[in-house]
Amino acid sequence: MRKPEKSTANGACSNTTSTGSKLRKGLWSPEEDDKLMNYMLNNGQGCWSDVARNAGLQRCGKSCRLRWINYLRPDLKRGAFSPQEEELIIHLHSLLGNRWSQIAARLPGRTDNEIKNFWNSTIKKRLKNSSSVPSPNASDSSSDQPRDVMGGLMSMREQGLMAMYMDSSSSPPSIQAMAALNQMIEPLPMLEPSVDMTSVNSGCFNAPPCMTQVGILSAEGLYGDHVGLLGGGGGCVVGEQFFPPVESISMGENGNKTLENTFDRNPNNNPYNNVIINNNSSNKVENMVGVGNFWEGEDLRIGEWNLEDLMRDVSSFPFLDFHVE
DNA sequence: AAATATGGCAACCGCGGGTTG
DNA sequence: GCAACCCGCGGTTGCCATATT
Numbered sequence: 001m002r003k004p005e006k007s008t009a010n011g012a013c014s015n016t017t018s019t020g021s022k023l024r025k026g027l028w029s030p031e032e033d034d035k036l037m038n039y040m041l042n043n044g045q046g047c048w049s050d051v052a053r054n055a056g057l058q059r060c061g062k063s064c065r066l067r068w069i070n071y072l073r074p075d076l077k078r079g080a081f082s083p084q085e086e087e088l089i090i091h092l093h094s095l096l097g098n099r100w101s102q103i104a105a106r107l108p109g110r111t112d113n114e115i116k117n118f119w120n121s122t123i124k125k126r127l128k129n130s131s132s133v134p135s136p137n138a139s140d141s142s143s144d145q146p147r148d149v150m151g152g153l154m155s156m157r158e159q160g161l162m163a164m165y166m167d168s169s170s171s172p173p174s175i176q177a178m179a180a181l182n183q184m185i186e187p188l189p190m191l192e193p194s195v196d197m198t199s200v201n202s203g204c205f206n207a208p209p210c211m212t213q214v215g216i217l218s219a220e221g222l223y224g225d226h227v228g229l230l231g232g233g234g235g236c237v238v239g240e241q242f243f244p245p246v247e248s249i250s251m252g253e254n255g256n257k258t259l260e261n262t263f264d265r266n267p268n269n270n271p272y273n274n275v276i277i278n279n280n281s282s283n284k285v286e287n288m289v290g291v292g293n294f295w296e297g298e299d300l301r302i303g304e305w306n307l308e309d310l311m312r313d314v315s316s317f318p319f320l321d322f323h324v325e
Numbered sequence: 326a327a328a329t330a331t332g333g334c335a336a337c338c339g340c341g342g343g344t345t346g
Numbered sequence: 347g348c349a350a351c352c353c354g355c356g357g358t359t360g361c362c363a364t365a366t367t
Contacts, residue, residue: 066336101355121333
């Protein structure tokens with residue numbers, strides 16, 4: 001069995017450290033930040049409860065993890081969300097619902113908590129106002145569902161899609177639905193963290209075909225036509241940058257189809273080429289800056305299924321006007 | 326100027342799932 | 347196989363700053 005744990009069985013922090021002293025809660029002091037930052041920079045990420053103990057913090061590991069991920073991580077992007085990021089969040093939310101971590105995985109430098117807060121405080125309100133125009137689904141009161149939040153902004157077809165696949169309040173989307181969603185999302189680029197979104201006009205977000213295909217910035221409004229959404233699928237070129245798909249489809253040994261991240265490890269193609277990436281999960285740098293979260297995305301492998309079944313099911317989706325060959 | 330309302334953000338809570346011994 | 351442990355996620359709460367009355 002494992003060594004005695006400092007946290008409760010369900011993962012919540014207990015109130016005391018192993019030495020019996022009281023665990024701190026609430027806001028972090030600059031001293032605590034320093035301790036955690038120094039420890040992480042020197043030792044990298046390990047077991048969070050060890051981090052808390054070894055860094056000399058009267059905090060539970062969970063609290064340390066949260067502080068690091070949401071605040072101290074050096075690769076975090078600070079400041080307000082750019083309009084482009086905002087639109088991408090809205091679009092991803094329409095596809096993924098409240099899967100903040102998946103949305104955050106496509107917005108390097110942003111945390112799920114940040115996006116969640118931004119959504120709840122700003123976007124939700126704005127969309128509510130803009131959707132005051134009666135929509136076909138206006139009678140539905142479950143405002144957290146994408147189709148409702150988007151109100152009149154969504155096409156009927158998309159509302160149908162959302163109704164079919166994104167009703168996260170009831171049951172999880174089926175494997176097939178998730179596969180379809182992943183394919184829909186696939187062409188979305190990773191946002192280059194070093195690019196100042198607010199200053200980019202024609203370079204990054206307006207020009208790339210992969211974005212206009214999605215319709216995020218199309219003249220039709222926030223949500224354009226999904227025709228061509230699945231076209232290409234091999235990433236997109238943004239200026240000199242190549243944005244590979246977040247994940248791609250590969251065949252496992254047993255012939256089953258898996259979705260896995262295939263971000264290009266070639267430093268020449270890698271927009272994060274200042275970061276050491278290898279396959280060793282204990283790589284200090286990777287762990288230290290949490291790059292794994294962005295590079296590997298979170299593990300978006302969503303399961304394995306029969307390829308033929310999948311293709312048959314996907315191609316029969318009534319609301320998708322594309323054909324799987 | 327004081328009281329109140331609102332917004333934004335940081336952090337906590339509880340759960341589920343994966344890993345380990 | 348089981349239980350302890352760890353991690354990550356989404357929901358929620360509480361605090362602080364700012365705006366409004």
